[in-house]
Amino acid sequence: MALIEFSDKGLYCPIGNFFIDPWKPVDNAVITHAHSDHARWGSKNYLCHTQTKPLLQLRLGNNNYQTVDWNESVYINQVKVSLHPAGHIIGSSQIRVEYNGEVWVVSGDYKLENDGISGEFEPVKCHTFITESTFGLPIYKWKPQQEIFQQIQQWILNNQSQNKCSVLIAYSLGKAQRVLQAVTKVTDNIWVHGAIYNTYETLINAGWQLPLLKRVTPETTKEALHNAVVIAPPSADGTPWMKKFYTYSVGVCSGWMQVRGNARRRNVDAGFVLSDHADWNGLLQAVKATEANKVFVTHGFQSAFARHLNEHGIEAAEVKTAFGDEEDVQENNSGSTNE
Numbered sequence: 001m002a003l004i005e006f007s008d009k010g011l012y013c014p015i016g017n018f019f020i021d022p023w024k025p026v027d028n029a030v031i032t033h034a035h036s037d038h039a040r041w042g043s044k045n046y047l048c049h050t051q052t053k054p055l056l057q058l059r060l061g062n063n064n065y066q067t068v069d070w071n072e073s074v075y076i077n078q079v080k081v082s083l084h085p086a087g088h089i090i091g092s093s094q095i096r097v098e099y100n101g102e103v104w105v106v107s108g109d110y111k112l113e114n115d116g117i118s119g120e121f122e123p124v125k126c127h128t129f130i131t132e133s134t135f136g137l138p139i140y141k142w143k144p145q146q147e148i149f150q151q152i153q154q155w156i157l158n159n160q161s162q163n164k165c166s167v168l169i170a171y172s173l174g175k176a177q178r179v180l181q182a183v184t185k186v187t188d189n190i191w192v193h194g195a196i197y198n199t200y201e202t203l204i205n206a207g208w209q210l211p212l213l214k215r216v217t218p219e220t221t222k223e224a225l226h227n228a229v230v231i232a233p234p235s236a237d238g239t240p241w242m243k244k245f246y247t248y249s250v251g252v253c254s255g256w257m258q259v260r261g262n263a264r265r266r267n268v269d270a271g272f273v274l275s276d277h278a279d280w281n282g283l284l285q286a287v288k289a290t291e292a293n294k295v296f297v298t299h300g301f302q303s304a305f306a307r308h309l310n311e312h313g314i315e316a317a318e319v320k321t322a323f324g325d326e327e328d329v330q331e332n333n334s335g336s337t338n339e
Helices: 053-060 145-161 175-183 194-205 240-244 280-290 302-311 326-333
Strands: 011-013 018-020 028-030 045-049 064-068 073-076 079-085 093-099 102-106 128-133 165-169 190-192 229-232 248-253 270-272 294-300 315-318
Touching: 045 053, 045 079, 053 064, 053 194, 128 280, 128 302, 145 165, 145 175, 145 248, 145 270, 175 190, 175 194, 175 229, 190 194, 280 302, 294 302, 302 315
Parallel strands: 018 028, 028 045, 045 064, 102 128, 128 294, 165 229, 165 248, 190 229, 248 270, 294 315
Antiparallel strands: 011 018, 073 079, 079 093, 093 102
16 A cells, blocks of 8 residues: 555545545645645645744635644654745645655655745655645756746835836736745835735735835725735736736736747737746756655656656656646636747
């Protein structure tokens, strides 16, 4: 019996009788992070990181939540479980599972660069590692965050010199909080879409120190948004909601902007290559750091990444799951491709 099995409900630990990020309702769910493809409604009991609980409450409502801090161990039916930083978004964790000396790690989604808000990725040694592969192709190689932040800041300043509002498209949980670190260096006139404001309020109430933001409402005037920065989720792009901004420029923050032509196909003015996932080199570095004997590759370019690992002496196999990058979903909905 494998320590973790791949079932029609999700990643299942039969000895502990719990699931990790199940995509169907179960009795016991251990959650890596609060994105909707990994944290779904309907389970009886949820175990998550302390920082993830308020975000789950926002998205899933009141449930039976148990929380732990990073590196804090709990036992579930004699199986030792601990959570470790994944660096993906606030509270995101890798799940370490141990029984009779055998160790598996489920990474969830992760990135290696410390973004200043999500916690720093911690390599966890194990026998078997389950990794994502959202950007598992060699073309995806990220530049340092600070370099991308400088690009965003210069773009905002250029827009201000032309009396334009700067609209940044960024996912409401994760990316939006991350880009605030760049935006606040050049302006304090920051407005956000309601979906982002709801997340913002949740984090503020949970004790996070974030800059002052204003919510765009039907009463918000065009004059108030003059030369402002507005952060909106991908779902708002191209909708009537955007008509609130008289003269504006749109910039998309996404790893998919690495592919030339994606910004043009989306009909936006700028694309900033900023992802909350590991790039090709980051994925390889993370896998090697675990010293795992076996690697299972989930959502993304799993075929290409698993093949590369096998060709370089690391036993790997693809696994089909119901996980999918939030950015990926939005890109596909907007008619873009993720080749």
